[in-house]
Amino acid sequence: MAVSSSTPAPPGTTGAPARTGARPARRPRGEGQWALGHREPLNPNERMKADDDPLNVRARIENIYAHRGFASIDPADLRGRFRWWGLYTQRKAGIDGGRTAVLEPHELEDEHFMLRVRIDGGQLDLDQLRTIANISRRYARDTADITDRQNIQFHWIRVEDMPAIWRQLEAVGLQTTEACGDCPRIVLGSPVAGVAEAELIDSTPAIDEIVRRYVGNQEYSNLPRKFKTSISWLVDTPYEANDVAFLGVVHPDYGPGFDVWVGGGLSTNPMLAKRLGVWVPLAEVAEVWAGVVSIFRDYGYRRLRNRARLKFLVADWGVERFREVLEKEYLGRSLLDGPPPELPEKPIDHIGVHRQHDGRHYVGAAPVVGRVSGSQLLELAEVAAAHGSGRVRLTPYQKLLVLDVEADRTESLVTALRGIGLEAAPSAWRRGTMACTGIEYCKLAIVETKARGQELVARLEERLREFDADISIHINGCPNACARTQTADIGLKGQLVVGPDGQQVEGFQVHLGGGLGMAQGQTAGFGRKLRGLKTTAEELPEYVERVARRYLASRSPGESFAQWVVRVDEEELR
Template sequence: YESNDIAFLGVDHPEHGPGFDVWVGGGLSTNPMLAKRLGVWVPLAEVPDVWAGVVGIFRDYGYRRLRNRARLKFLVADWGVERFREVLEKDYLGRTLLDGPAPVLPSKPVDHVGVHEQADGRHYVGAAPVVGRVSGAQLSQLADVVEAHGSDRVRLTPYQKLLVLDVPSERTESLIDGLRAIGLEARPSAWRRGTMACTGIEYCKLAIVETKARGEELVARLEQRLRDFDADISIHINGCPNACARTQVADIGLKGQLVVGPDGRQVEGFQVHLGGGLGMAQGQTAGFGRKLRGLKTTADELPEYVERLALRYLAGRSEGETFANWVIRVDEEELR
């Protein structure tokens, strides 16, 4: 929610019950900004009006004629939250919104992988492809597996995961086996679970480097060399500066670019961002990754670099210390 133009985040008001906390002005790409809380509580019935009001503000006041500033985040940054809320209430809603409490956040982002109970007593099962890549044939096989287990609903997540909904509790283990047989893992390694990649140069005209194949190679190397790794480290691989894979808010964010290789020629590589994160609870780091001057890696050297960094984190972390907090604490040389 912190990286979107507008987001409604579920929250309980002490007097009015369930509703939504409103955030505006987020966005990544070449000018990343985190969304800001308006500090209001909105009931479900009023969400369309508030959404339309925010969109109306962007339509009327946003910098839509300026290609490099045609996002709500620039207007929110210039106006500030107080003015934005005031204009929304007075000019677009015609009423004052209720003040609301800040959301209670989980200790880490929720990716829905694994088996989880639904409100109706049935279960949903979240499974991870490798770096988000699935084929048409695989999706056809998925439909057969899902139908055979009494479900007709599949959902996709922002973390490039698949969710199978409405599974009877006694069928979850069989479903997990069926998903594994077609290359979808509901109990993935930390590396498979935490790595995602944008489309990359294979299908995107803006991309500078290959991403999916590099991500698959990286996951395979790390699963082989660090199979029993006991921490979650998110790795987001992007083929250009536009951050479709949310480079700046990963533990290890990799922005594709051409770099100088060992022989002095330009080759595919990545600029490295370290220690980013979104939606963290108190005591955790929420913000953009640390970008060290000159910290780059060639695509061929990427698996070795990530392995070296992960081992240094294991050796140097304090008890309970997250990767992001370790990155902030240690000297730059530890991160190279």
């Protein structure tokens, strides 16, 4: 009788030798699934969480570490539990990418922190925006990057300042709770939820309910790995790259609701989320979300960290079994079958001037690769207020929107945004380029990303000023795909490569023709990775220019870059 590695062996099938003198049969190792009785800590991360719920570390930060300083921090807190409150030690300056994988954590880390602020759905009022800006200026050396998870990321934070930072954030309704860690991370939402003309349901109440009921709840604070969520009526989030996603759809009998997807995730083993085939009304989204998270908590793989994401469980079970377990064990009822969503022909990023359902307008603007500052955000708050707006939104593409602007003020707003370095009519290069944190601050990175991205955009704007197509470029400093490299037209994975003089230098593996969230035939999924296709960082602008010019020269009418990449010979892509 065959025994699955994730299922306890039947009595009498192990422990006895098959023949005299033979070794005893080895008992198959479980995958660390709690629901199957495998609750023993199986790796250092699981032991850390079993020893003390990571949410408890805030009290130690406020009562001990903030008073005694960095040297007083217990290593298990510093490199483990601090993440549950949005804190990672940042990279010590001057350590090159070749040493990333060989140095011990204490050798890589500075005595300052990166801090992520939860901004679920990307929604900020001006008091919140000003608070973020002031924290940046006072405590974070004016850093405040916009990430592709719709949040703000500070750098240079000291543990001594965390109690004051929390007081200021929480006074305006913001938090850092579970912004990182093996827990429910920031919930993505449409940046135009509640104002879009094409929206039939505002998903904000579901996001708010999830945050209120489950974020910071110890029933869900010990998951096998991070858990990412997207809830949006419109197809304007990278929903296929999330552990669970709810996407707007109209049921022929029951009306507007949400289609559910599970098991997405990128990193070194990318998988796209799969449809469960169910329809869920707005009022039940939080309940179904909790059921999916609970399956992950109870059945997720905890033995090996590199197999601990929900995508591996979904791949092994299949969606039929996953739905059955969700309905029978966690919801106690069947879900309604539902139709698939209608997908757009290209991604929606909301850049430019757009009409809202109430007749006013929103304006979407692009910084360069998400890099902004506290001073710039403070100016943004003043510009928005001067144009009658009380709210801004962050997008999953490192962009931002100003809402509720009267039609006759939009032109003035576009000009004012340009004056503070935010472009509402950006070039294709500025609009389509994203970059992760990179070696400047990240301990996992191998190469520089933000400065390279800014340089790349500037060079391409100069050399291809009249470029008339959309090409997305995602730059990542390591293989972990925080910038979603596999799903870009041009995905760049940081690594060391051999330069012209035979020495190792910063460079990128090139991945071409990826895409998410578009109608069938408009994207190549994860695209095309050509063996040996790499570029040095120095040669990157020249490479992108060369490929872009070839695309312009040989594309068919209406042919997207991703479609062109699939069609042409490999030599055209080198």
